[in-house]
Amino acid sequence: MRYIFEPGFFASGPVHVALAVGAVVAITSAVVGVFTVIRGQSFAGHSLADIATTGGSGAFLVGINQFWGFLAFGAGAAAFMEMIGVQRRRGRDVATGVVLGAALGLAALFLYLGTQSSSTTGASFTILFGSIFVITTSTIPALIASALLALATVVVLARVLLLSSLSSDIAAARGVPVRAVGAAFLMALAVSVALSAVIIGAVLSTALLIGPAATALRLARSPIKAVVTAAVLGVLAVWIGIVLAYDSYYWPPAGRGWPVSFFVVTLVVAGYLLTFLRRRPRRSAPHDSHDPEHACSPA
Amino acid sequence: MFTGLMLNTWIAGTVVAVIAGVTGFFAVLRGSTFAAHAIPNGAFAGAAGATLLGFNPLAGLAVFSVAGALGIAALSRRARNDVATALTLVMMLGVGALFVSWSTEYAQEAYALLFGEVFGVSTDEVVPILVLGALSIAAIAVMFRPLLLSSVLPEVAEARGVSARGMELGFLLVMALATSMTVPVVGALLMFSLMIGPSAAARSLTARPVLAMALAVVLALVTVWTGIVASYVSNWPLGFFVGVIGAFFFLAGRAYRAATGRFRPRVA
């Protein structure tokens, strides 16, 4: 045990906060992430994270806590994407990309202006790569509340989202307001992304959003199993990542520690790649096996 | 504004814009918007690592951008394309985070690689940019017809012996190559804006491929040149102008399309 947990781990205040907040964010990201992957909105999820960066640097400029900047820009971008959004996926991606590009341009400006007024350039690192060990305690209630809001939204919409992903025509014919549901989901996504951006950085919140979810989708067949598996994987990745990051203070180069985001991302990606090792037995279909064309083509 | 070091800036910026227009045209056509964002970002991590180890950052850029292209192509065979891109991207960025954290004085260079430092381009940096630029354009020229066919009518292309996977890999590698020399100029995060905005606008204006590509190049040139002037005058980062002007072109293209009713809904 001594070799896994370096001295002071369990006593450290920041570690407690990191573990607790990390778990909440991991669970939220995983649940939202499952639906994000199903809906093919991974790019939007990543873009919202990068756009949240802009919010963070804007907040840094104005001198308020980054979290509010993340949230405001993330939600605003989601609304904007929805407005110029196009139904076909390619058009949607290009529109997302342009919003992202503009936001990144703004981020460049904010960071530049920030360094003009004060000399710290380390802030850009924090905004991009996260600060799980230095979470401002005053933001924790807001973090928890936002997580619950995002989770609640997704839970309430779960069936409708699944039906829409199965066939948006069937959903619409049964009275589902498909566009409104999509917009609500995008908002939940923006909130979830803002959260994770705070702890592991805007750029890497994508990893917690997509990684556990993509892994779970390869392992689980039913919606509930997928969501639970993703949440478990996310929490494991964050907790093990925290342990390793803490331990790494004693690793070379001494005294600084490796970033927790590096560990979390590596764990998440490794977990995903591991699922390719097991050979899933394909269903044998005695009838229908000579269909000239399968209904859905593999990716 | 047109002498000495600035000359390098103009040359580098022009080459970058041409590359961006050409590769961006295909990126938009193929729906590879995410990859166009992911590969430069991953390249940034490579540059960080290279600097740390004492190598030329360009080498790091090249290695990581190629690794990114290969990673995306390989994962896409077994997974959704956007998931493959996302995971490849974050893996490279995670490693980049590690490298950046190990070097103490890296923040300024990290900023430069992410957002661009076009005014700092030295003469011996211009040459590789020109060479790699020429190579990328040559590659696209060679691949142009099969790539176009594969992008628009993948089944027809397969029937004619053009492998969709081969074209995807080839295109990603060209993007990687293009990226590795443009990132020091406009930055990882914004090379992408330069690729997408002008090309998307060009497609809104015309459906003819060669014309659209030429238009994309022209719009990218306008973006970069305007950006250089604005950046020189105001001292604000070039990337800011690239992002905003790119968005402006995109919206203008959409407005044009809506106004002329060129967008016809498809009918069953």
Next chain:
Amino acid sequence: MTLPPTGDLLRLEDVSVRLGGREILTDVSLRIRPGEFTGLIGPNGAGKTTLLRVILGLQPVTTGEVLLDGAPRPHRDSSIGYVPQKLAIEPDMPLRVRDVVSLGLDGQKFGLRLPSRARRELVSDMLTAVGAQRYADARVGELSGGEQQRVMIAHALISRPKLLLLDEPLANLDISSEQGIVSVLARLARAEDVAVLLSAHDMNPLMPVMDRIVYVAAGRVAVGDADEVVQPEVLSRLYGRHVDVIRVHGRILVVAAPEGVEEVEAAAEDVGIAG
């Protein structure tokens, strides 16, 4: 203008749909009675999918009226079941076959619901009825075309609709799967007293089970029995040019006049006549 009520389940009166400057459907009138099995036959691009979307309430009409059980559309509810042509889903979709059918009961509702034994049994029974019990726990994204059609039929029928619409369910299926789907549909429709409107470009597999035909060509329709509708004069009027009807080996072949030689060959292949 309200029309006097009739016993019809579905009624379209003079429906026209104009889209993007083109008239897709012109003066379409048709009636479907409860429990009737109707084939919506016509070549690709004739307007079949648009017509189905109009009935579903997904496509607004430019003129005319659509009435379901006397009530005007669009009124979105569960009285119409719909099986789309193709599901564009990825293999990693976390829905088993039984989950998909379960969504047929309440997928349009918000919030959580607790699992119940009654629901599980209902889903099971439905799966058995369509012959999909065998792969009830397989991922829906891994099914073959024919398997998926059965699942979507179960999904559509489990909420006991009065009308079932299917968009080209037989396209891309091999002959034995085709026959399987047609017989499942016919059997279930009779059993549950569900009216069926099924679109296809080849009417032959449906001849044994169809009560009536709605033949669509160039946005216009001719409605009636197969013998009434599938006649050269009727179809020529629809198509707006000369059309021949060939009856051979108990099958019906609709061909355009001499210019359409390639169509003849393609059509001949479709019905299994060697070319």
